[in-house]
Amino acid sequence: MMRCLVAISALALTAMAAAAQVGPPTSQRTCGANRQLVMREGAVVLDTSPTTYARFVRSGAECLVDQFPEPAWVPSSNNPQCFIGYRCKDGSDDF
Template sequence: MKLVALTIALAAVAAPAQAISRYNSLDMSCAQVQSAVAREGAVILRYPSKRKPSLTLYDRYVEHGGFCAVGEYAANDWIPTADKAQCFVRACKPVNYDDDVLFN
């Protein structure tokens, strides 16, 4: 019985370590990027920097805030794709508790 309980506990701890898909956003249309994010919930997208094209930028993009860690929210972001210079996606960003939204 102890072995079963230990196995279940280890499986529960290992569950959050799921693989995440990685894509090059310039190889996909905006609709394909948004579809991949919606289908998988969270993906890593890579694309070249506008200021220094030899530098590859990447981030984790999510369907909604439920895929963000505690203390983060899903912020609007735009990335380049094969068909658009700016494709709408969401990325997890830290919550700024000092920001008073009512007075901005």
């Protein structure tokens, strides 16, 4: 029984690690492919350059309660400023 639980735990951790991997950079996909990925998944983390990545969402519904959606553009293979969706930004009470 213990061996079975260990095997299931190891499998779950492997699946979670695979799901957390970031795909190819946005610059290696077309603007439409990047946009479709965000629209299909709702929220996705993408490489925007060899050293940076970010979380993009299709709407404010994917943001936390104290966040708001801000338009986001990324480089793609056919458009240096491709509108991909939104990024969730923290709200501020400082005015």
